[in-house]
Amino acid sequence: MTSHSHTLPALGLCLALGLGTACGDDTADETATAETAIDETTADSGLDGTITVFAAASLTDAFTEAADAFSEENPGVTVELNVGASTALREQILAGAPADVFASANPSNMDQVIEAGEVEGEPELFAHNSLEIAVPAGNPADVEGLADFADDRLLIGLCAADVPCGEYGRQALDQAGVTPAQDTDEPDVRSLLTKIEAGELDAGIVYRTDVASTDGVDGIEIAEEDNVVADYPIAVLANAGEPDIAAAFVEFALSDDGQAILESHGFDPA
Amino acid sequence: MTAGHGARRPRASGRPPWALVPPAALTLGFLVLPFVALLQRAPWSSLRELLSAPLVTEALRLSLVSALAATGLSLVGGVPLAWMLARTDFPGRSLVRGLVLLPMVLPPVVGGAALLFAFGRRGLVGGPVYDGTGFLLPFSLWGVIAANTFVALPFLVVTVEAGLRSADRRYEDAAATLGAGRWMIFRQVTLPMVLPSIVAGAVLCWARALGEFGATVTFAGNLQGRTQTMPLAVFLALESDRGAAIALSLVLVAVSLAVLVPLRDRWLAA
Numbered sequence: 001m002t003s004h005s006h007t008l009p010a011l012g013l014c015l016a017l018g019l020g021t022a023c024g025d026d027t028a029d030e031t032a033t034a035e036t037a038i039d040e041t042t043a044d045s046g047l048d049g050t051i052t053v054f055a056a057a058s059l060t061d062a063f064t065e066a067a068d069a070f071s072e073e074n075p076g077v078t079v080e081l082n083v084g085a086s087t088a089l090r091e092q093i094l095a096g097a098p099a100d101v102f103a104s105a106n107p108s109n110m111d112q113v114i115e116a117g118e119v120e121g122e123p124e125l126f127a128h129n130s131l132e133i134a135v136p137a138g139n140p141a142d143v144e145g146l147a148d149f150a151d152d153r154l155l156i157g158l159c160a161a162d163v164p165c166g167e168y169g170r171q172a173l174d175q176a177g178v179t180p181a182q183d184t185d186e187p188d189v190r191s192l193l194t195k196i197e198a199g200e201l202d203a204g205i206v207y208r209t210d211v212a213s214t215d216g217v218d219g220i221e222i223a224e225e226d227n228v229v230a231d232y233p234i235a236v237l238a239n240a241g242e243p244d245i246a247a248a249f250v251e252f253a254l255s256d257d258g259q260a261i262l263e264s265h266g267f268d269p270a
Numbered sequence: 271m272t273a274g275h276g277a278r279r280p281r282a283s284g285r286p287p288w289a290l291v292p293p294a295a296l297t298l299g300f301l302v303l304p305f306v307a308l309l310q311r312a313p314w315s316s317l318r319e320l321l322s323a324p325l326v327t328e329a330l331r332l333s334l335v336s337a338l339a340a341t342g343l344s345l346v347g348g349v350p351l352a353w354m355l356a357r358t359d360f361p362g363r364s365l366v367r368g369l370v371l372l373p374m375v376l377p378p379v380v381g382g383a384a385l386l387f388a389f390g391r392r393g394l395v396g397g398p399v400y401d402g403t404g405f406l407l408p409f410s411l412w413g414v415i416a417a418n419t420f421v422a423l424p425f426l427v428v429t430v431e432a433g434l435r436s437a438d439r440r441y442e443d444a445a446a447t448l449g450a451g452r453w454m455i456f457r458q459v460t461l462p463m464v465l466p467s468i469v470a471g472a473v474l475c476w477a478r479a480l481g482e483f484g485a486t487v488t489f490a491g492n493l494q495g496r497t498q499t500m501p502l503a504v505f506l507a508l509e510s511d512r513g514a515a516i517a518l519s520l521v522l523v524a525v526s527l528a529v530l531v532p533l534r535d536r537w538l539a540a
Contacts, residue, residue, distance in 0.1 A: 085509060087509035087510060088508075088509050090509075091508055091509055091512070155391075155406075155409065157491070160492065160506050160509075162506060162509055162510035163509065182493070183409040183491060183493060183496075184409055184491025184492055184493050184497070185491075185492050185493055185494070185498075185506075186487075186491065186492065187487060187492065187502075187505060187506060191487070191488070194383075195386075195491070198386060198387075198390060198392060199390075199391060199392040200386060200390045200391050200392065200408055200409075
């Protein structure tokens with residue numbers, strides 16, 4: 001049982017920006033999900049309750065499946081996923097958002113959460129990812145590689161410089177010696193992918209796993225010497241409402257079953 | 271033209287029924303407290319430095335330009351539409367009004383995606399236009415203005431329509447019996463009569479456009495100096511530098527108050 005909320009309209013930001021209707025509707029859904037969970041009686045694992053997992057946007061599909069598998073193993077448990085840019089998730093956690101688990105797309109966001117004393121125990125690396133160029137299916141603009149990102153005539157998208165995929169993407173471009181002429185810095189990797197999928201952008205740098213997640217885009221390999229390996233740490237949070245379930249979820253992500261799910265979505269194992 | 275309000279009625283005492291005071295005070299506190307908290311978190315010592323950065327000045331310029339342009343477009347297109355809704359009786363008018371109000375309830379992100387499907391490079395209208403002329407709305411200032419107008423226009427239409435409905439139509443009838451044409455009546459009688467509503471609607475429209483986030487980022491993307499308005503800059507800064515984000519928000523608050531407070535009486539007159 002999984003419920004979904006995209007971070008873009010995350011609650012705290014909604015308040016700060018007055019985003020209006022884009023925000024807040026999720027709460028109702030979440031309550032509904034939680035109630036159905038309570039009705040189900042606990043089975044063998046003895047775990048019973050709801051945890052909220054804050055996961056990097058690139059983990060959306062893999063963690064949706066992992067959460068389903070986890071609550072199937074533990075019928076009393078409901079996993080609620082809050083996906084978004086790791087930076088945004090970090091800020092929400094630091095602002096006191098009720099979260100049990102944090103899975104970040106890079107160690108630096110996790111480190112900042114640790115520094116703030118918000119992590120219980122040690123984080124563990126549970127997956128690795130790398131970058132790929134995404135183009136709309138059929139590659140209408142005939143993009144060949146990173147060099148094309150300097151072409152002003154193409155519509156190029158990157159992730160914003162501060163979010164992990166933007167940081168990694170710029171690192172790769174830098175290593176390839178390319179100064180990008182991008183037309184947009186998207187707030188997270190999923191919104192970048194959506195615009196490429198819609199054909200509104202000619203190319204963008206996303207994670208390999210994002211390319212694997214949809215038929216709407218084609219991937220173009222980035223040369224190994226230019227590519228960047230992204231490490232994904234996961235940890236139980238200090239203010240977790242359900243620390244036992246949270247620990248069990250982290251354990252599941254590192255288990256053979258969890259790793260198999262991650263691999264099926266294109267991640268490299270821990 | 272204040273004659274339309276008729277004879278001044280005797281005014282009840284300015285002292286409120288005591289039962290209204292606590293809820294009124296509570297409501298005010300609820301609205302104001304977040305701004306107090308914002309002020310309390312503001313990085314006062316580095317404010318000047320933060321606000322003179324190109325990130326801020328460019329975002330502020332883009333916000334003011336696009337909100338003003340959206341208000342202008344809304345006036346040109348929205349006042350005639352409001353007149354049609356208020357004064358003519360055509361089949362399906364309720365449906366048309368519902369459609370006009372749709373952007374108010376639609377999550378802005380969805381509105382942005384819908385705009386993309388209509389006016390994007392592969393969109394219903396945007397596709398043929400792009401193929402024919404190479405003109406592209408997304409990822410440009412025009413795209414920001416389009417997104418702002420889409421979201422803010424209904425506020426103007428609703429306000430002006432309400433003004434038209436409550437205006438005393440006898441003045442128009444009198445003008446007609448004196449031989450004035452329809453256009454002359456509209457220009458010389460109707461418009462001056464509903465001017466307060468038009469001003470109020472324009473201000474609401476402008477304020478909504480100034481804070482617009484979801485539709486803008488989805489339709490026009492985010493690039494500093496080209497499409498990154500204040501709300502987008504705040505959103506991204508919130509993830510990397512909270513102090514800067516708060517400083518940016520304060521600018522937005524200050525600009526809004528500077529416009530909203532002096533206009534208070536006009537507004538109430540509507």
